[in-house]
Amino acid sequence: MELIFATQNPNKVKEIQNQLTENIKVLSLADLDYPEDLEETQNTLEGNAWQKADFIYEHFNRNCFADDTGLEVEALNNEPGVYSARYAGAEKSFEANMNKVLDKLKGKDNRNARFRTVIALIIDGEKYEFEGICEGEIIENKRGEEGFGYDPIFQPKGYDRTFAEMDLSEKNKISHRGIAVKKLIDFLLKYES
Ligand code: ITT
Numbered sequence: 001m002e003l004i005f006a007t008q009n010p011n012k013v014k015e016i017q018n019q020l021t022e023n024i025k026v027l028s029l030a031d032l033d034y035p036e037d038l039e040e041t042q043n044t045l046e047g048n049a050w051q052k053a054d055f056i057y058e059h060f061n062r063n064c065f066a067d068d069t070g071l072e073v074e075a076l077n078n079e080p081g082v083y084s085a086r087y088a089g090a091e092k093s094f095e096a097n098m099n100k101v102l103d104k105l106k107g108k109d110n111r112n113a114r115f116r117t118v119i120a121l122i123i124d125g126e127k128y129e130f131e132g133i134c135e136g137e138i139i140e141n142k143r144g145e146e147g148f149g150y151d152p153i154f155q156p157k158g159y160d161r162t163f164a165e166m167d168l169s170e171k172n173k174i175s176h177r178g179i180a181v182k183k184l185i186d187f188l189l190k191y192e193s
Contacts, residue, residue, distance in 0.1 A: 001192060002027055006038055006052040006066035019185050023192055045070050045082055049120035057122045065121040065184065069177060071150050073138060074112040076104055098153050101138060111137045113154065115176035119184050128187065132180030147171060
């Protein structure tokens with residue numbers, strides 16, 4: 001089976017292909033010589049994941065999936081959420097985004113937050129959705145050098161280290177994307193057999 005992953009991010013493609021058997025091949029948009037960024041103009045993670053998957057299905061008429069992730073901070077009405085990548089502006093600066101969250105949380109006791117990933121899959125014309133959630137809190141000062149995005153300010157529940165203080169394999173075991181991807185893979189392996 002071949003599946004198109006509707007992303008321009010080669011790391012995400014590699015991450016998933018590593019966990020699948022040879023029978024399931026994940027193709028990136030680069031493999032299809034499709035150079036454009038996909039539109040993400042919806043106001044929910046679900047909306048964006050389906051927007052990307054639907055677009056690719058209509059364009060190529062092939063089995064495909066897409067994902068979207070956001071950081072949801074309880075005391076900020078679940079902001080930045082779907083706007084996580086460009087919370088502090090179009091330049092998509094990880095530093096500026098983290099500083100904005102830290103500024104907005106100054107003086108607030110409730111620092112609960114969660115990362116949420118949604119994966120939209122279209123296979124043989126049928127639609128399936130998978131979700132992964134990682135609960136945690138926003139710490140007061142950035143810690144750690146690993147990972148990306150909001151990792152230096154996010155400490156998962158039950159841990160005294162941030163995501164940026166974990167290596168990728170440790171993060172993947174408990175992370176939002178790790179959980180959603182595992183659900184997708186379990187589904188695909190069963191679907192194949
Ligand atoms: P695409 O090219 O696939 O669209 P993206 O950079 O937009 O990748 P996502 O939609 O997965 O990435 O996530 C949106 C933003 O949420 C991302 O730019 C980060 O700021 C943040 N984010 C997502 N996953 C994260 C993680 O595991 N750790 C920290 N921040 C994360």
